[in-house]
Amino acid sequence: MTRRTLTVAAAALVALSAGLTGCGFGGVQDIPLPGGANLGAHPYTVKARFADVLDLVPQASVRVNDVAVGRVIGIALGSDGWSAVVTMKVNGKVRLPANAYAHLEQSSLLGEKYVQLSPPPSGEAPDGHLAGGATIPLSHTNRNPEVEEVFGALSMLLNGGGIQQLRTISTELNKALTGNEPQIRDMLTQVDTLVSDLDTHKQDITDALDGVNQLSDTLATRDQQIGTVLTGLSPGLKVLDEQRGSLVTMLQSLGTLSGVAVDTVDRSKDDMVADLRALAPTLQRLADAGKDLPDSLQVLLTYPFTDEVLHGVKGDYLNVYLDLTAAPGTQIVPTLLPDDSVFPGVGPPATPEAMNQQLKLPLPLPSVTTTRGGR
Template sequence: MNRRRTTAAAAGALLSLALAGCSFGGVQSLPLPGGADLGSHPYTVKAQFADVLDLVPQASVRVNDVAVGRVTSIHVADDGWSAMVTMKVNGKVRLPANAYAHLEQSSLLGEKYVQLSAPPAGETSRGRLAGGSVIPTSHTNRNPEVEEVFGALSLLLNGGGIQQLKTISTELNKALTGNEPEVRDMLTQVDTLVTDLDTHKQDITDALDGVNQLSATLAVRDQKIGTVLTGLSPGLKVLDQQRGSLVTMLRALDTLSGVAVDTVNQSKDDMVADLQALAPTLQRLADSGKDLPDSLQVLLTYPFTDEVLNGVKGDYLNVYLDLTAAPGTQLIPALESKDNVYGDTAQPQSQPQSKKSNIPKGLPLPLPSVTTTAGGR
């Protein structure tokens, strides 16, 4: 009997020494049975929640409802208003750097756990979630509690609009009874309107974008617009001061227009007769066509124009001159010369005259020379 007591005392002493040699944080520091396998190289991740509800340490951390880690601690964040949840995740689990953390519940009355997930379809995954990373509050949220759902349902059933549905249904029946064709036509028109809006939604979007750009441009140039409006103020004051003169001028213009219309109405017969009298002359001018401008070009230019050359055939333009001598005048015939290459009776003016005269002595003096053009380009 004494031996048994001694053995029990020794066992109690050993247990006391074992508990004294290690730290024990309570039941919550013990891992849950059947928890996630963290592996040999887990890494730590933190998530900042606006509200963690009744999440407790050692809660499960899941990815696609598969346990991959556990919550190690929960404490107030540095801002003093949110909760910082520290988790250990299996080292083989790879998550993007912009991962999301959701606080969910396993069943209606089940435990809370943290669900890690990739970003939604509209957001591109970036990098890899490394140890020590913090998921911000913009990437965390929670599901509604059962108490919150029942509270909202109670508010809807007791003090909400459910009790008013009967009144709404009764009033709708009164409004629609006997007006079925009009209501049907209205719904058809609404359907057409919505269809047209859907067809032109791109145009509507472009118009809104244009208005947005115009607003941005006006916002940038508001200083210039203010300057312009300030500069317009003196001009508007002058217009306001001269409003009476402007009104008088407009009235005078109205009177003038009446007089002009009356004058045209009274003289329209004479004007029509004058235009009809001009018709033959204008017709003849139209019939002359191109001949009239060509003839005017030759008529008003002295002595000749390029149009005359179109009527001359060949490369030379010959001019013949007839002279009538006074009675008793003796003509001297042209002398034959080796240098005369023209073959006519006239000596070219450009040919130099010999110093020695070949005219026989005793003959009368020749007539004064007359300049003629024998052949010119």
């Protein structure tokens, strides 16, 4: 290479440096990596808050379903001083839900870190679209474990005696299972049947647990009443305990009585059957009598006043009807002075002469009928 060529190359580098400086060039990290994602003509900016970004660097890839759709353009400390804010540029044609998740993953065991954008889990419905300038909250971000963390956990397992414990468990299991293979197989079959039955009746089990929960709530709200009842039961239980001997004797006596009753029935069975057969003709005749027997009993109970005398007897009085006819020329001499109650409309005489004249009047010729009732 000649001196002229070196001079031209140096001049080009100086011009490039001057141009980059004028454009706000911040270092090598601002130079796009070869083979990076195509951001298109109208990319938009999205931020995500991470509890820990590990060794994520600017210009790292941003992916959706392992397809590069953008890149990280900045990493800064959050306003709370404990979280990291990752700023990303995403291709404008990529539409993400507003409740998207961001995961910090690694391309391989020793590969680069990148941000994986994913939709919400299946139990959470997508909510609109992720607009430019939006921030994915800390609750929607996480990271995969580091290789160092995996090796550290494995080291704790190995150094803490975990392998030795696994060896002991395996040895004891071999000792327990050796020679008992049919029994173990049968036990596993029964366990499978039990688990299947439990799975079939899981709704019933859930309902039963709900019922027990409701019962517990009811008992909890009535603990005072339950305490009162239990307190009131104590004297009764004490009396029962004191009279336990008498109760046992009574039950034994009842057992003896039942035996005697059964023996009596067994011995008198033939006589009872004979009596019932002897009563059969009488009961048959009573059945044949039909309605005549009740009618005769009605007459018997009301003798001598049968149903025919009910027309003459009303209540507890007997009605008597008397017809009296005075002979022509008959005179009635009253012992009392007449008044309006005896002879309505006549009234008492004004003078003795009028009274004498009134007493000399003859009775009316037409017949007079008087009706009076007596007890």
